[in-house]
Every structure is written in structure tokens, then in C-alpha cells.
Amino acid sequence: MAQKYPRDRFDRIPHGIERVGAHRAPQRPGYRWIRFGWAALATVLIAGAGIAAVVVYNGRLDFADEPQASQPAEPVVTAEPTVAPDVPVTVLNGTATAGLAARAAETLQAAGIPVGATANASEQDLTESYVYYASADLEGAARGVAQALPETEVRLDPKFAEIGTPLAAVLGADYATATGG
Numbered sequence: 001m002a003q004k005y006p007r008d009r010f011d012r013i014p015h016g017i018e019r020v021g022a023h024r025a026p027q028r029p030g031y032r033w034i035r036f037g038w039a040a041l042a043t044v045l046i047a048g049a050g051i052a053a054v055v056v057y058n059g060r061l062d063f064a065d066e067p068q069a070s071q072p073a074e075p076v077v078t079a080e081p082t083v084a085p086d087v088p089v090t091v092l093n094g095t096a097t098a099g100l101a102a103r104a105a106e107t108l109q110a111a112g113i114p115v116g117a118t119a120n121a122s123e124q125d126l127t128e129s130y131v132y133y134a135s136a137d138l139e140g141a142a143r144g145v146a147q148a149l150p151e152t153e154v155r156l157d158p159k160f161a162e163i164g165t166p167l168a169a170v171l172g173a174d175y176a177t178a179t180g181g
Contacts, residue, residue, distance in 0.1 A: 078139065078143065079139040079140035079143055080140055080143070081140060081143035081144040081146070081147045082140040082141055082143070082144045083111070083112050083113055083141070083144045084138070084140075084141035084144070084167075085112070085114060086114075087114070087138065087141055087166050087167055088114040088115060088116030088117075088167070089108060089113060089114065089115050089116060089131075089145055089167045089168065089169055090115075090116050090117050090118075090119070090165045090167065090168045090169070091104050091105045091108070091115060091117070091118045091119075091168075091169045091171070092118075092119055092120065092121040092168060092169065092170045092171065093118075093119070093120045093121060093124075093171050094121040094123055094124065094125075094126030094129075094170050094171055094172050095124060095125075095126065095171065095172060095173050095175075095176050096124050096125075097176045100171055100175070100176055100179075101118040101119065101120070101171060102118055103179065104118075104149055104169060104171055104175070104179075105118045107148060107149065108145065108148055108149070108169075111148040113144065113145055113148060116165075121170055121171075126170065126171075126172035126173065127172050127173045127174060128151075128153070128172045128173075128174055129149065129151050129152040129153070129169070129170065129171045129172040129174055129175040130152060130153050130154070130155050130169075130170050130172075131143075131145045131146045131149070131152050131153070131154050131155070131167065131168070131169045131170075132155050132156075132157045132160050132167070132168045132169075132170065133154065133155075133156055133157070133160070133166065133167055134156075134157070134158055134159075134160040134161035134165070134166045134167070135156075135158070135161060135166070136156065138166055138167060139154065139156070141167060142154045142167055145167060145169055146169075149169060149171075149175060150175065150178040150179065151174040151175050151177075151178040152169065152171075152175060
């Protein structure tokens with residue numbers, strides 16, 4: 001039993017409007033581009049907020065009110081160069097220059113530093129020379145070796161303790177150039 005209701009103003013549709021469905025008005029031209037623009041803006045804002053949150057969380061951005069005064073860096077405390085007569089140095093040639101390890105061993109022995117062995121390093125294209133020491137208590141001895149060999153730096157590397165070499169001088173191209181080799 002269908003009832004008939006009187007017509008009212010909602011039943012009148014102006015001429016020239018094409019209805020889509022019962023309650024939809026026609027879409028304006030370019031409505032898809034407007035939706036795309038809003039979606040792109042929301043994406044950019046959410047991504048920017050996420051990046052800012054990660055930067056703040058990792059401590060790379062500081063919102064402190066007062067600028068922090070730059071404090072001078074404290075010098076790193078290092079051990080004094082010494083000679084350890086009970087710790088022999090292994091000298092490794094990391095270049096293609098023949099006899100470089102033997103010449104460095106002679107220089108070390110002349111300075112009173114004991115040399116355990118000389119050999120070629122596993123790589124022959126090293127550019128920098130280092131004296132590696134296996135534990136912190138050998139830093140002074142490593143600095144003594146580096147003082148006797150020009151162009152060498154000191155580095156702590158516990159891997160050398162595993163192979164039974166507490167001090168190792170690995171010679172690179174800078175040492176070869178400095179000694180004329």
C-alpha cells in the first residue's frame with residue numbers, strides 16, 4: 001500500500017541539471033585534480049612530520065632556546081712513546097717495493113726496538129702506514145715504534161692479539177716515499 005505525499009520544493013529539479021542518482025549533483029570540472037592535490041599535500045605534510053620526528057628523536061635537531069656555547073675540545077690523552085724490549089714488532093710490507101720491511105726492521109733495531117719477523121702484507125697497494133697494537137697497555141710501545149718510523153700512525157686493533165702479534169708495523173706507500181724506497 002503505497003502512500004502518495006504532496007509534492008514539495010525538494011521534488012522540483014531545475015532545468016539543465018543532469019542528475020546522477022537520486023541525491024547526487026553533477027561533479028565540477030577538474031574535481032579529480034583537486035582531490036589529487038589535497039592527497040599530495042597531505043602526503044608531503046605527513047612525510048615531513050615523520051622526517052622531523054626522526055631527526056628530533058635521533059638528537060640531530062635541537063630546539064633549545066639558548067645557543068650552546070662552543071667549548072674547546074679537550075685534548076686526547078695518549079701514552080708517552082716508549083721502547084718495550086720484551087714485545088717484538090712484526091714488520092709487514094704493504095707495497096710492491098721489495099725489501100721495504102727489511103729496511104724498516106733495521107731502522108727499528110738501530111733504535112733499540114726488537115723485531116720479531118718481517119714479511120709481505122696480504123695487500124700490496126696500501127697508501128698509509130700504521131703501527132697496530134693489540135691492547136691498551138701497549139699504546140706507549142706502539143707510539144715508540146711510530147716515532148722511529150716516519151709517516152706512521154698508531155691504531156688499536158684487538159684482532160692482532162688473536163693471531164699472537166701484539167705490535168705490528170704495516171708499511172704503506174707513504175713510508176716508502178719518505179724513506180726514498
